[in-house]
Amino acid sequence: MFNPKSKNNRLIFSAVVFIAALLIKFFSPINDYSGNWKKENGGRIKEVVAAVDSAIAERERVLVSISSQIEKKIKSDTLKNFLKFLEIISTVQNNKIEINIFSNGKLLAWNNKEIISSNELYSKLKTEGKGSCFFYETPLTVYFAKISVIDSIEMFTALPVEKKYILRNPFYQKVSLADSLTNEYGLSVKINYNTQLRVGTLPIKNSMGKIIGGVKFADSGGVAVKHDIINPYNIVISLLFLFALILFLQWINKIIVKDGYLIKIGFFIFTIILIRSFIAFTGQDDFSFFGNIVNPIYYSSRKLWGFTKSPLSLFFTILALFVISLKIFFTFRQYLNIKTFSRIAKSLLFGITLITFLLLYNWFSDILKSIIFDSSILYFKDATLFGGYETVFMYFNILLVGITAVIFGVLFVEILSITILQIQILGKRNLLFLLFSVILFFLLIDEFICRKSSYVLAGFFLIVTFGIYYFQNFIGTNNYLKIFSLLITGSILSVSFLNYFNTQLEVKSLKTIANELTRSNIDLYEYYVNNAIDKVSRKKQSVSELENVKNIDALAFMLWSNTLLSTEVRSSALRIIDVDKSLLGSFEYEFALPYSWQWEDSLVTKKQLKIIDDNKSAKLIASVIPVYSGKSITKYIEIDVLYDTHKIAINSNNKLINYYALFKGIPVNTNLLKIYEYTNDTLTNYFTNVFLTKQEKEKIKNYSKHINKEDWIELNIDNDKHVFFIQKNDEQIIAVGLGEKDFMWNLFDFFKVFFIHSIMIFLFFIIVALLNYNKWKYFKISFKSKILFALLIVSIIPLIFLALYLKDISNKKNRDAVNYKLGKRADGVEHYIARHINNTDNLYEVFENANKDLGVDYAIYENENLIYSSEGTYYKIGLLPLILNPDAYLAVKKYGISEVILKENIDNYFFNSLYHKSLIKNNEYIIKVSDLLNGFRLPMSGIELNVFLFGIYSLAIIIIIIISTLLANQISAPIEKLTKATRSVSSGDMDIQLQLESGSGEVKELIAGFNLMVRQLKKNRNELAKMERESAWREMAKQVAHEIKNPLTPMKLAVQHLIAAHQDKSEKYDSIFYKVTTTIINQIDTLKNIASEFSNIAKMPELKLQPINISTIIKETANLFIEEECIIKIENDKEQIIINSDKEQFQRMIVNLIRNSIQADAKNIIIKTFPNRRL
């Protein structure tokens, strides 16, 4: 059945794979899992429990290790004071651990914040005991903690295991043991951090065997099994079917598709499309296994019937087109002989190709526009170079699109040019120019009708494809350079279009911003409130166990942060109210209304919601829910939201808490936006630092009267042209605008993507080099390349160092500027307080006034305790510690430093804090000023500097590369000419002479010397040949004379003897006569032989006949004349034309033909071969 030589092997193999895949699909035990996941989950649960135990053990190990370290140091230290303890704690190398040291009920030392009160500590010591680990819950965080006792000192060490609050900003660091287990095992894991275990909860124990908490699992839909087992299984099955399909198609290709390149191409295209469709149909481009590259958020479009529904799906589609383009490109070059087509066929082909070229341009524009508009990736706004891996993947897709378009474009231009190059009336260059003009004309018409991009880009598209066609076909260069040029132009083309469409997106985003400003209404806010109250009610247990909670404000913040109020609502509050209606704690965000019980019922027994509209601009939406303990109501939770349309600006001081980014995901720089709101024809609100003149205000107002609902206008503001989008909603008008110059491209926009593409192209060549490592020994770096590399290294490396140095200097300057500004503010506050403190006894009034009058946000500490903060939110909710930074405390108290700057952080947001010692009314205080609360505008921030440097240096590098290439060409050109000339001389061309003008200085002397040498060589060769000929003739003549003399002597003697015999009338005359005549005849024969030999010597040398490829020989020979001022065109119908001939003689013949043509002043030399013609 299996014959190695059989053509049907592929069919058999395909059938085997197909049947195997079918059997696995329908008879696999995994099919049971879909409905029987509980059985699989049993084993999984054991794994999770083991993982929990392991995580607890690991944390316990860390706590034990650190607390032992500290204990040893404390025991060994004789001077047991708090400053020493602070120093000891500061040496701990773990920034996650919290350490508090107490003695006699007083906090002595801390490394970050006071996370447990002394009362709680002693209470825990009683219940948990010393040395035993347990879970310790605060309103914001759950810790894994331990209490150690050293003499009269209690040390509390804790590691965070669960953050209960959420900050929806890029700096937030999530800490959740439960979530990490959920993500790893696919089961929903919930951990109880107290010892009250519910039904179905498995206990968690510490190393002493004591139950400290519980873990519970849920997997309601078999998600885990689906994720870990069924999905990979489906991938494998699909791949098997795909493999079977490919084998089957290959078999058809070999057996059925035999002749005809058009049929081959057609079948190939059909195969690729079929495989691509199969991948889409089986969902292989959609498995969650592939992560973010199958997430439609990063890219998806319904164009192309579902073949572009994710970045991976787009990749497969573009790859299919790329493969098709390569196949057609090379097949066309090898097989298609347009010259043999009839005139009608050529015209038809011209028309079809032209239309296809226009369609290519349209497709290219559409796909790049889609990549910009149908993706959430902000390719240009995001200042980071690479972004996530899904972004890099999309960059690769963009490059592939560009390369595919260039290949198709070059192919179509080549077909078009061949169809018209038969016209003999015009020269080739003129014909190409005419062709370019014709295509450009139709392209511009297409752009006029279809409006795919712009006229400039349409022309650019044509110039690029034409340029590459010209470079590939008319400029002699090696294949690697041709490939490189193709890849680079693909990138340049796609990046240019991408920039253009990004500008369009920026314009469109003005409309999106206007929509966003009008998206929220009272109904939506009511939904948010309902949603929030329902979420909060699920966490009621946290509220009902309030008795031991110290910071109820923090609890309120925690509840608030877990609702949509933190991201969708501008002004909200969450309040926790006692059953007697007194406020226990609250968190307000931009919410100024004071608390008062506003519900009609004195006892609210279930959820209530109301909207209060007292004819002010803002409406209040409030909801309340009771918290039960058993059957009794113990607390209330109230949510209040203010719906106020007249607020656009957001207080940026709370940027970490509320990520209510009004314009999140918008591609424009929001600082440059100009937004104006009119209500009843009056400007009521604005978001900009540019104020409109009266005329400008009127212009917007008047224009909006003429529009229906929305429209675009252009307006001059501050002598700058602006584009505005205006939207009308009843009496409200919103105008959102941006300056035209702010839409324009900048260097960074272009070079960022181009730089990444360059890296990808570079990696491609490295891979190619690695795959061809066996050819490395033949690889020679030319003189030109060496010069180029040398120039690049000498220029670029110092440039890079300069850039790094500049960045370092700028960062240092920025740091110094920030520290200086912080210092000035601290001084300002100190002086203000000093001036006004004597007028009043109320310190806090002075502090408040300092904040209002100076506009500086600051905090004041007395000893280690916070006594005042102008912006108290972060302290109130526990994100910033109420206790002084221990390093600041040490600096001031121990080392007597009056001012110190420290780096602090909230999660991954780092900021600088300046601590300034101050004497106020003879008491020592510490003033703290930080850039968390005081925003500074630096001349150039870190990101702006990176963007600027990157753009400038990228341009500089490009310029250096271009100049270096030109210089390398110029320096190496004479040497290259010399090299080629030397090769010509070695192959026998002694007539070659180089132009003296192509060099200068030593090079000119070298060329002159070479020319002289060649002339001398030629002369010497000729003289030598002449001398050799003369010598040969002389020698030959001598030999011949000698040979001729030899027979002549006996002939003479014989005749003399005969004469003598005749004269003597000898009796032996007859025999003598016979002897003499025989002798003479023999000598005549000898003379005849000598003459024959002589004529043989004059024959030509023998030919060495062998099969040679004359196409190759002609090409190689023509290359010898590449520096000559003429164009040598070789027209071969085939790459290989094999004949039997003498290679040397044939080459010499071609050399002579070309040399003779050049000497006859020929400018165009065409060498044609006709393999089957009879001449």
Added chain:
Amino acid sequence: MKMFSFKLFQIIIWLLLINSFPIFSQTDKEIVEKIFSKIELGMETGKIELFSPYLMETVYIGFQSKIADYFSKEQAYYVLQDYIVELNLQKVKTLKKRISGNSPFISGKLISVNVVDKLHYFISLKYENGSWKIFQIIID
């Protein structure tokens, strides 16, 4: 005959008059109601194509705090499909609906097989370029 012709003429005039007075609110209400029905059915069955033709060119989608952004119409189809199919909804329970005014909306609860807690949803429409379009979809 004459009488009949005259009456017929009157009826035709009345019909023309009735149709020429656009009963906007009534027609709009029906359209809005129809869109909402398709949304509810589409979410329950996971067939986004039932209501995807009504998406705005740029539509806001907020989903369980995982995403909250504007998406193009082309992109929104697959974004919604991914999330709604993942949810595997059993039931869509509309609790509040407004079919008149500038911003008609529906809101309610979603019961999912794959999510333990109930989800809330809010979907509103906006009138644009002569038709009602889905402006925002929020599920949390």
